[in-house]
Amino acid sequence: xxxxxxxxxxxxxxxxxxxxxxxxxxxxxxxxxxxxxxxxxxxxxxxxxxxxxxxxxxxxxxxxxxxxxxxxxxxxxxxxxxxxxxxxxxxxxxxxxxxxxxxxxxxxxxxxxxxxxxxxxxxxxxxxxxxxxxxxxxxxxxxxxxxxxxxxxxxxxxxxxxxxxxxxxxxxxxxxxxxxxxxxxxxxxxxxxxxxxxxxxxxxxxxxxxxxxxxxxxxxxxxxxxxxxxxxxxxxxxxxxxxxxxxxxxxxxxxxxxxxxxxxxxxxxxxxxxxxxxxxxxxxxxxxxxxxxxxxxxxxxxxxxxxxxxxxxxxxxxxxxxxxxxxxxxxxxxxxxxxxxxxxxxxxxxxxxxxxxxxxxxxxxxxxxxxxxxxxxxxxxxxxxxxxxxxxxxxxxxxxxxxxxxxxxxxxxxxxxxxxxxxxxxxxxxxxxxxxxxxxxxxxxxxxxxxxxxxxxxxxxxxxxxxxxxxxxxxxxxxxxxxxxxxxxxxxxxxxxxxxxxxxxxxxxxxxxxxxxxxxxxxxxxxxxxxxxxxxxxxxxxxxxxxxxxxxxxxxxxxxxxxxxxxxxxxxxxxxxxxxxxxxxxxxxxxxxxxxxxxxxxxxxxxxxxxxxxxxxxxxxxxxxxxxxxxxxxxxxxxxxxxxxxxxxxxxxxxxxxxxxxxxxxxxxxxxxxxxxxxxxxxxxxxxxxxxxxxxxxxxxxxxxxxxxxxxxxxxxxxxxxxxxxxxxxxxxxxxxxxxxxxxxxxxxxxxxxxxxxxxxxxxxxxxxxxxxxxxxxxxxxxxxxxxxxxxxxxxxxxxxxxxxxxxxxxxxxxxxxxxxxxxxxxxxxxxxxxxxxxxxxxxxxxxxxxxxxxxxxxxxxxxxxxxxxxxxxxxxxxxxxxxxxxxxxxxxxxxxxxxxxxxxxxxxxxxxxxxxxxxxxxxxxxxxxxxxxxxxxxxxxxxxxxxxxxxxxxxxxxxxxxxxxxxxxxxxxxxxxxxxxxxxxxxxxx
Numbered sequence: 001x002x003x004x005x006x007x008x009x010x011x012x013x014x015x016x017x018x019x020x021x022x023x024x025x026x027x028x029x030x031x032x033x034x035x036x037x038x039x040x041x042x043x044x045x046x047x048x049x050x051x052x053x054x055x056x057x058x059x060x061x062x063x064x065x066x067x068x069x070x071x072x073x074x075x076x077x078x079x080x081x082x083x084x085x086x087x088x089x090x091x092x093x094x095x096x097x098x099x100x101x102x103x104x105x106x107x108x109x110x111x112x113x114x115x116x117x118x119x120x121x122x123x124x125x126x127x128x129x130x131x132x133x134x135x136x137x138x139x140x141x142x143x144x145x146x147x148x149x150x151x152x153x154x155x156x157x158x159x160x161x162x163x164x165x166x167x168x169x170x171x172x173x174x175x176x177x178x179x180x181x182x183x184x185x186x187x188x189x190x191x192x193x194x195x196x197x198x199x200x201x202x203x204x205x206x207x208x209x210x211x212x213x214x215x216x217x218x219x220x221x222x223x224x225x226x227x228x229x230x231x232x233x234x235x236x237x238x239x240x241x242x243x244x245x246x247x248x249x250x251x252x253x254x255x256x257x258x259x260x261x262x263x264x265x266x267x268x269x270x271x272x273x274x275x276x277x278x279x280x281x282x283x284x285x286x287x288x289x290x291x292x293x294x295x296x297x298x299x300x301x302x303x304x305x306x307x308x309x310x311x312x313x314x315x316x317x318x319x320x321x322x323x324x325x326x327x328x329x330x331x332x333x334x335x336x337x338x339x340x341x342x343x344x345x346x347x348x349x350x351x352x353x354x355x356x357x358x359x360x361x362x363x364x365x366x367x368x369x370x371x372x373x374x375x376x377x378x379x380x381x382x383x384x385x386x387x388x389x390x391x392x393x394x395x396x397x398x399x400x401x402x403x404x405x406x407x408x409x410x411x412x413x414x415x416x417x418x419x420x421x422x423x424x425x426x427x428x429x430x431x432x433x434x435x436x437x438x439x440x441x442x443x444x445x446x447x448x449x450x451x452x453x454x455x456x457x458x459x460x461x462x463x464x465x466x467x468x469x470x471x472x473x474x475x476x477x478x479x480x481x482x483x484x485x486x487x488x489x490x491x492x493x494x495x496x497x498x499x500x501x502x503x504x505x506x507x508x509x510x511x512x513x514x515x516x517x518x519x520x521x522x523x524x525x526x527x528x529x530x531x532x533x534x535x536x537x538x539x540x541x542x543x544x545x546x547x548x549x550x551x552x553x554x555x556x557x558x559x560x561x562x563x564x565x566x567x568x569x570x571x572x573x574x575x576x577x578x579x580x581x582x583x584x585x586x587x588x589x590x591x592x593x594x595x596x597x598x599x600x601x602x603x604x605x606x607x608x609x610x611x612x613x614x615x616x617x618x619x620x621x622x623x624x625x626x627x628x629x630x631x632x633x634x635x636x637x638x639x640x641x642x643x644x645x646x647x648x649x650x651x652x653x654x655x656x657x658x659x660x661x662x663x664x665x666x667x668x669x670x671x672x673x674x675x676x677x678x679x680x681x682x683x684x685x686x687x688x689x690x691x692x693x694x695x696x697x698x699x700x701x702x703x704x705x706x707x708x709x710x711x712x713x714x715x716x717x718x719x720x721x722x723x724x725x726x727x728x729x730x731x732x733x734x735x736x737x738x739x740x741x742x743x744x745x746x747x748x749x750x751x752x753x754x755x756x757x758x759x760x761x762x763x764x765x766x767x768x769x770x771x772x773x774x775x776x777x778x779x780x781x782x783x784x785x786x787x788x789x790x791x792x793x794x795x796x797x798x799x800x801x802x803x804x805x806x807x808x809x810x811x812x813x814x815x816x817x818x819x820x821x822x823x824x825x826x827x828x829x830x831x832x833x834x835x836x837x838x839x840x841x842x843x844x845x846x847x848x849x850x851x852x853x854x855x856x857x858x859x860x861x862x863x864x865x866x867x868x869x870x871x872x873x874x875x876x877x878x879x880x881x882x883x884x885x886x887x888x889x890x891x892x893x894x895x896x897x898x899x900x901x902x903x904x905x906x907x908x909x910x911x912x913x914x915x916x917x918x919x920x921x922x923x924x925x926x927x928x929x930x931x932x933x934x935x936x937x938x939x940x941x942x943x944x945x946x947x948x949x950x951x952x953x954x955x956x957x958x959x960x961x962x963x964x965x966x967x968x969x970x971x972x973x974x975x976x977x978x979x980x981x982x983x984x985x986x987x988x989x990x991x
Contacts, residue, residue: 010245013298013646016593036065101186105547125560142191197224219267264638296326304675336685346376347695370601392585393572399533415458453751502548712958737961774837813919820925841901864910890941
């Protein structure tokens with residue numbers, strides 16, 4: 001008891017707070033009935049659960065009548081709706097308080113105000129996210145007991161125009177919001193908590209409770225909490241137990257600490273001022289006295305984190321034997337690891353936690369605010385079959401049910417675009433009433449036949465239209481697509497209206513999600529709402545459905561709004577998945593010590609996190625309004641760090657690079673480095689075990705990596721192709737491996753999802769249009785030839801309307817190319833030639849057959865043939881024709897010379913030509929013609945093919961990729977399969 005008569009204690013950082021608190025309570029109240037009559041007020045519900053577990057540990061599992069444990073909701077938004085649940089003396093007054101408005105209801109109402117605010121042009125999704133920020137501002141103002149009318153006292157003229165507009169915008173909370181609250185019959189959760197705590201303080205001040213009351217673990221950062229603690233400290237049977245008060249800090253430092261909100265003791269300093277106590281008047285909690293060895297490290301970190309102006313006293317502090325002894329004990333107890341990357345940091349932490357399990361009964365915990373690091377560590381531990389949960393939870397939007405809800409919403413709002421459609425249908429929860437395996441097979445078939453390549457027309461009608469154009473039979477797939485449409489019809493119908501009631505959209509979405517999640521063995525509800533995440537999703541949608549009453553929404557924004565609302569929900573595991581390992585956030589670890597504490601993610605911007613004023617008030621505006629400084633959050637984080645640093649064994653970790661960018665060590669690490677240097681103990685935190693080296697070795701191959709060799713597949717003669725088209729002969733010459741992959745392995749490239757309109761799509765349409773035009777008009781042209789060609793083109797391109805992007809992009813180009821073609825046609829047909837379109841032919845060379853389908857063959861009046869090929873892409877240069885690397889037309893000429901084309905007499909080619917048809921405004925068409933030395937060119941092509949056949953008829957001849965690097969094909973679908981970049985850059989080419 002202090003000189004003032006107040007029972008105020010502290011548990012130093014060297015102790016596990018909840019364990020020491022449990023020990024002290026058992027010692028103070030040996031009578032079980034007296035212990036059961038006590039009330040213990042703790043910061044959070046998690047702290048209450050931790051104290052229950054501590055009683056089990058301290059009591060060795062024997063039956064105990066535990067005290068009533070009540071949460072204060074200290075700086076934890078999750079506690080806002082439950083704080084004050086232990087009220088009993090002020091129950092009548094509390095019953096008259098309005099209920100707290102549901103968080104989702106508040107966010108939707110605020111989003112409506114944001115959209116209707118002055119000069120507001122935000123989307124509904126942006127409004128939902130801004131409403132969340134506005135709700136945080138409301139919580140801060142209500143927590144501090146401020147009045148929004150004070151905004152009018154701010155002087156807009158001293159702020160930038162942007163902030164003046166913001167102040168005008170915030171009139172929605174000073175004018176419209178109170179009226180909405182009155183209409184709703186509720187108040188903010190933070191205001192209700194504050195008023196409940198104020199009622200409790202007034203009730204206990206007027207009539208002290210009969211049993212003991214202990215407020216433990218709170219720093220009094222909330223004004224109403226601090227006022228209640230002040231009342232408890234003055235009760236006849238009241239006690240206050242402060243967490244980690246630095247009793248060793250010099251007395252002259254406390255005024256500076258009280259002015260520095262980023263200092264770990266700042267909150268406690270303000271609380272002591274309120275209690276009218278000096279730090280030296282605070283006693284150690286029973287059971288903590290006489291244990292300087294356990295508190296020495298707390299003194300060390302406390303000195304390292306002195307206010308900046310006080311660090312000049314480090315020189316004198318360095319002579320303190322206690323501090324020097326604490327520094328001397330650091331090796332082996334406190335270790336610092338600076339990993340190169342976040343992945344290496346996670347692997348090292350996983351190894352540390354895994355090593356802990358080698359010691360029977362030893363407990364370890366990773367403490368970090370970095371949720372990505374937490375997930376990485378949990379994944380790394382699965383190497384050894386160790387399942388561990390992040391007790392800080394994960395956003396509902398990232399859980400399987402949350403992702404499924406987001407994907408199904410996006411599927412419908414984006415008119416069944418390929419990427420959102422496949423993302424939803426390939427989700428593990430999607431089954432559509434069938435066996436999941438069978439459903440996946442149909443999804444893959446739909447992907448291949450309708451979704452690869454340019455985007456189909458919107459909706460199920462567009463998918464059906466695209467399927468009808470497929471060359472394969474799609475009857476069963478179309479029936480399956482019809483069943484899928486039946487599942488979605490109500491949801492799509494609700495979205496068709498430009499604006500609809502949000503409740504209607506939610507109901508329809510739930511129905512669609514459950515129908516899509518159903519399998520042949522389980523209902524959709526059983527699969528979708530199972531497990532902790534499923535239950536959380538079900539509760540969220542139920543609360544959202546209730547909160548959405550009367551709210552309308554632009555249906556195009558539904559997916560974005562749902563995603564924004566989901567992001568604010570957190571799913572926490574009910575129970576730890578491992579008895580001796582844990583992953584904790586700083587809040588969860590605030591009053592907890594394991595035998596080994598790994599403090600991870602110690603980079604500036606992560607721990608402590610960056611602090612931002614938010615979109616509503618600047619720092620000067622916050623100060624003038626009366627809100628606490630933002631640096632207070634850093635002070636609380638520093639207090640958490642100092643508490644955890646004093647655990648029996650500690651590992652401090654950080655990554656030098658995060659997301660590929662260099663990082664800066666946490667300010668606390670820099671302070672420790674500087675202070676240890678003053679104590680001549682710079683190497684005290686050096687790792688004694690090679691965890692980082694082990695982490696690097698985890699995925700390092702046992703043997704030194706060697707570049708792969710150039711592939712050299714040599715299939716047996718029976719598997720080698722005996723029939724090729726003239727276009728594939730060029731592939732055979734330029735890249736035999738590509739021919740092997742296509743003809744022997746039968747591998748075909750899939751088009752990209754939602755691909756841009758390709759030259760292949762356009763080429764097919766143009767070839768068909770020109771083929772039909774020539775077949776209709778093989779000789780003389782009428783006067784309206786251009787109109788006729790365009791009319792044929794319209795008929796051909798009509799089928800491409802199922803791919804709107806192809807039609808819109810290529811149709812204008814076709815019209816320009818058609819005009820150029822008619823000009824060429826009139827010039828060429830003036831001599832009386834006859835045109836043959838898409839003529840098939842073949843040439844047999846032994847047991848090998850060369851095939852061709854000539855785009856255009858002209859029978860010349862003087863004898864001979866002109867062979868033309870349409871190119872919608874690049875035409876081969878004449879040098880490739882001369883060198884034999886472009887053998888298509890010469891080989892077609894060889895077929896013609898042997899009488900191999902259907903319906904044509906044997907004849908030599910008098911002209912070879914390419915018509916390039918880009919259809920651009922600058923170059924609608926271009927002709928590349930070859931008339932000289934054609935006999936030599938054709939003979940060389942035929943002889944070259946015969947030699948190629950002879951060489952590859954040998955089973956020992958391999959199909960090498962790119963045997964002529966300078967002559968590689970411009971487009972190669974199999975380059976990645978041949979691993980060209982690996983062997984060509986790594987010296988693996990041994991040919």
